[in-house]
Amino acid sequence: MKYFPIKGLALVAMLAWGTASQAQSSVQVYGLIDVALAYDKQPGKSAVTGVENGKMTTSYFGLKGSEDLGGGLATVFALESYFRADTGSNGRFDGDGFWTRSSYVGLQGRFGSVRLGRNSVPLFTSTLLFNPFGDSFGYSPSIRHYFASGTVTGDSGWSDSIAYISPNFSGLTVNLIAAAGEGNGGPNVGGSLLYAKGPLGLTAVYQRVRKGAAIADTTTWQLGSSYDFDVVKVFAQYGQVKNVSAQPDIEYKLTDLGVAVPLGGGKVLAAYGLLDPVLGAKRETLSLGYDYNLSKRTDVYLVLMRDELDALSAGKSLAVGIRHRF
Incomplete structure (x- = not known):
């Protein structure tokens, strides 16, 4: 198990400061820490109680800049x-690469932005934007069904990739990504149209994963929408995933609905997700929570979730946690 020492982080910050001074560049150190006291029972498994990392957002730190x-x-x-604040180990899990959240360099101008390296996929970005629990692998039905239920393959970020983000055309942006196969199948391709202006948000996404001999080939499309009525913000998503490596093909239909209601310095969050395969067990997930802002950078949350998978005992989870952004 690897650990990232405090002295190492201080050295990164000092190097960043030195680089900014010499090249007159903008360099920033930033991140997020999320830790919770949690009761977690997955469908068909025994319950586990303890201190857990990243229930609402996976903890991470980063270094970014421009010249x-x-x-x-x-x-x-x-x-x-990524790192696990409950143990101090790096990565989301043992064996995860060190810079797996993002590691890219590119050019930005009036044409938009082109980035080479490891980039987040548009499907993951759209999924987190159009559900009230954001990028929560712990409690967002949408994130769990797309990225943690054996449906979509290829992870939330692609290595060996080139990504393009267009300028904003009156609220509309185009996002494209391709990951070179490099002798290991592939390539992977994906893209999205993302519209956000005023209270309305819309998205349409497509991706195809073929890279990796041990990774199933999948195609995915998704539609998403949101509308902020001030007193409540509503979210809706619908998508389909096809595993073309299976014989015969396995298809999944995914429906997610959610709301965020401002209340007393925070928000009440609720979301329902249905994962309905053409063949196999149906999954229904319901999450309810309250997220309270202590400041602009710190919030505390209480979340409950019921996760039902056909033929297995129901999953039940509860977490009380704190997030801090720096």
Whole structure:
């Protein structure tokens, strides 16, 4: 098990400061820590109680920056690493790479942004934007059904990839990504249209995963929407995933609905997700929580979840946690 020492983080910060001073670049160290006291019973398994990392957001730290090249052109880069704050170990799990959240360098200008390295996929970004629990692998039915239930393959970020983000055209952006196969199948391709203006948000996403001999080939499409009525923000998603490596093909239909209601300095969050395969066990997940802001950078939360998978005992989870952004 590997650990990232405090001295190491201090050295990264000092190097970043030195680089910013010499090259007159903008460099920032940032991150998020999320730890909770949790009761967790997955469907068909025994309950576990303890201190857990990343129930609402996976803890991470990062280093990003830019250099003005003149004429409206800039170099951009990011290095971002997941870690488990409950144990001090790096990565989301044992064997996870160090910079697996993001590690890219690219150019940005009036044409948009082009990034080379490891980039987040548009499907993951759209999934987290259009559900009230965001990128919570612990309690977002949508995130759990797409990325933690054996449906979508290829992870939430792709290595050996090139990503393009267009300029904002009156609220509309185009996001494209391709990951080179490099002799290991592939390539992977994906893209999205994302619209956000005023109270309305819309998205349409497609991706195809073929990279990796041990990874199933899948195709996924998703539609998402949100509307903020001030007194309540509503979310809806519908998508389909097809595993073309299975014989015969396995298809999944995914429906997710949610609301976020401002209340007393925080928000009441509720979401329901249905994962309905053409063949196999149906999964229904219901989450309810309250997220209270102690400041602009710190919030505390209480979340309950019921997770039902056909033919197994129901999953039941509860967490009381704190998040801090720096």
